[in-house]
Amino acid sequence: MRAPVGLRNAAELTPEEIVIPQVSRWRSLATANVVWILLIEVGLAVAFSAVQPNFLKPFNIRSILADQSFLIVLAIGETFVIVGGGIDLSVGAVLIFSGVVAGKVMLALYTGHAGFGAAHAGWSVIVAGVVAGIAVGLAWGALNGLLTAKARMPPFIVTLGTLGMATGGSYLLTGGTDLRGIPTRFTNLVGFGSLFGQIPYQVVIAAAVAVISGLILAYTRFGRYTYAIGSNDQAARRVGINVDRQLIKIYALMGGLAGIAGAMSLAHYTTTGIAGHTTDNLSAIAAAVIGGTSLFGGRGGVAGSVIGVLIPATLASGFVIIGVNPYWQYVAVGMVLVGAVYLDQVRRRTYGRS
């Protein structure tokens, strides 16, 4: 790469010459969104456990986390899309479609003695099904990206279209009945198993996805281009970033993550749950927004979205445990969501002078 002409290497300057002005680490930490969101989550947990000490028992924490793991994976994908200035409404439908394809492949490939579906299938069949599910998820995502980037259609409409197509496709593939007979080796390990008997594999997978994606978004060129496009796609084009290709990659990543979430959900619920994921898209978007990701693009992060999934889950579980009508959960989550967007607006107003 050509060295910038007008730029002296920082190493050639004397130490006194270089002052990288910066606020202190503590101050930048105190103003980071993610810290405030984490404090809210911790505060909720502490408040519920004060009323009902069982709330913070490992069993309860484990089950909350395991139930939310697939949603965490979806919310992480949604974070990339929203930071990149887009939105993906199709994630729940793609999740189901991927789960259906994974299940279908497992059932089709299982050639052992007859029994209950593919319940006794081995790992080769399972892996083939999971890979197929993730692949069709990627394909749906790539289609979203292509239509958004190349056909210049608003992502809201594109993904609303693929939401319908993927949902209808799932019903057509299954004839409207959820698939049964998912391999028990798969459901027992990935669905209900725990690492060292302590950490559910659902949580392990979600945590691995979170760490890897978090690093990608924060530290790599892929992440930087995602922020740049969400912040000002015209500027990104002018400096030579291939915006179309990056957008296709972002939506394909989202689709692939929906595929992974589909496999996780298939294992966790031992069935495809076609009717059960219709509001996943809104939950994932809400989680990202509660976690500080701006719907205007260009700002947000993976850690916030993970906590953004946990806040509604904590409220739901907490209301049950302290004996409040659990329907209050929807009211509370709605208020948190509106509050989060309001804070984003206030911040934009005080930040941006232009």
Place this chain on the structure above:
Amino acid sequence: MSDAADRDLELAQLIGRIEAPLASQGYFEALQARILEALRSGPGQGTVPPLSSAGLPAGPPLLEARGLVKTFGRVQALRGANFTVYPGEVVALIGDNGAGKSVLLNCLSGVYQPDAGEILIDGHPAGLESPLAAMRRGIETVYQDLALADELEASANLFLGREPLKPGLLRRLGVLDRKKMRGDAAAAFKDLGVALQDVRVPIASLSGGQRQAVAVARSVVWASSVVLLDEPTAALGVVQRRHVHDLIRRVSDRGLSVVYVSHNMPDVLQVADRIEVLRLGVRVATFRARDATLEQLVGAMTGALTQEDVA
């Protein structure tokens, strides 16, 4: 409406367009009478002595546009426009609204492809088929809207699209060298005299002048021959405008050529070495800034004075 009223309205609009940049400078009253007089004398009546070759910068031109034509639908924005940039000079490109300044600039920056005519760098076809191609030939552009990513910090904007990666395995993974970016950015801003309290805050929280400076700094850091500036001071106050002018002088001191598009004539006279005037898609006059007067520029812009290129 009568024909006479139509004409008056047209004249008023024309004057209004000239007035806008001048009125704030307080030049308007003094100039109004002269402009009207020049207008009344009709196009092609006055003449400006052509530049002698002795007045031109030494050596062959660095960047040259010959006979550029660019049509948008039925509007002919450029009708055979010429433009010349010599090494190391600050050349201003001025003209009334709709004269084709921005279109010409966008041809030079690779955003538009001219329908006819040629663009030469050092006498050879430049091949500016995209902004990226122009950037590879050492031509950098500061767009009117600055083309900054508001949510990213200054150093991220400086390196946008050209981020340095960490060495070794991390390079394969596409991991950014953020420390190098911040260090180099701080050094570049210091070098160019751009004062930023904190290079880590998002660009959105900077003042208009600071954002401008970041955009100019980005182009300067990466340009190896020409920096194109599209109305760089249009949205700025007096003090900020002076900062940008100082910045342009420092850029030129480094041996880079600067093309400065503006319709603010006092600005142009202050900062440019040479001035080329565009009217209705063709170059109509070329001046050395130290010899030119405000009346001559206004005359050339409005058609009262004609020097060349017009049949």
